[in-house]
Amino acid sequence: MIRPLLLLLCLVFQAIPAPADAGGAGAVTVAAASDLKFALDEIADAYARSTGQQVRIVYGSSGNIARQIAQGAPYDVFLSADERFVEDLARRGLTVDAGSLYAIGRLVLFAPQPGAFEPDEDFAGLRAALAAGTVRRFAIANxxxxxxGLAARQALEHAGLWEPISKRLVLGENVAQAAQFAAGGNTQGGIFALSLAMSPAIAARGRWVLLPESMHAPLRQRMVLMRRASSEARAFHDHLRQPEARAILRRFGFSIPD
Structure with missing residues (x-):
């Protein structure tokens, strides 16, 4: 029998559909970094209620989505967790422009409850637990x-813990899966997006601390329209820059650029 939390997480973090299934008549198709799962779902639901326009969202790691787009995946809008993927697609001529910065993300160190260590921004609790052998599995995105995942590695390297923890890592295909692994009880903790830690499904399952931005390169998140984008897609893209959408992103822990 699947435990209740795992069932919940399976429902929350749905498998990514194949690119060929992404489109649909009358629907705007958005490919988005998985740290946006809760915030963007809320934005899209509110948008659908106010306009009647349906928005289909495919979540995954930014690198994998960018590769799919380069191979012809039929997305209208791409919201990346790393602006470099958008910039690369723009250089290839696959987008209408270089896109715009829509958010800056943050990382948390998370431990399920009851936990093997107390999360702290200096990694002292994790360091002690590693030395004691009580952390056997630790989750980050690939x-x-x-x-x-790259930012998590940088934070662990900054703390001098990458080598001690590397053989204990459980790698999620994307940051939402890393959060699933960290909160699901099969690991002793993990590092993932603040936006996911702030969701009720995750927050109730453990303790977390916000990691200093100085520990990793900035998570500058950029969005862009694809050349195939319809007028409906352009309208939703414009909506993402409006105060209502920005307020939801801010509520899920994102810093919003001016």
Missing amino acids: PEHAPY
């Missing part, structure tokens, strides 16, 4: 293609 640094190879997930911006939050």
Whole structure:
């Protein structure tokens, strides 16, 4: 039997559909970094209620989405967790322009409850737990293609813990899966997006601390329209820059650029 939390997380962090299934008549198709799961769902639901326009959202790691777009995936809008992926697509001529910065993300150190360590911004609790052997599995997103995974690696390197913890890592395909692993009881903790830690599904399952921005490169998140974007897609893209949408992003812990 699947435990209740795992069932909940399976419902929350749905599998990413194949690019071929992304489109749909009359729908705007958005590809988004998985740290946006809760915030963007709320934005899209409110937008649908006020306009009647349906928005289909595919979540994944920014690197994998960018690769899909380069291979012809039929997305209208791309919200990346790392602006470099958008800039690369723009250089290839696949977007209408270089996009715009819509948010800056943050990382948290998370421990499920009851936990093997107390999260703190200096990693003292995690360092002691590693030395005592009580941390056997630790979750982050895959640094190879997930911006939050790369930032997590940088934070661990900054703390001098990358080598001690590297053999204990459980890598999520994206940051939402890393949060699932960290909160699901199969690991002793993890590092993932503040925006996910602030969701009720995760917040109730453990304790977390916000990590200093100085520990990793800035998580500058950029969005862009694809060349195929319809007028409906352009309208939703414009809505993401309006005060209502920005307020929701801010509520989920994102810093919003001027």
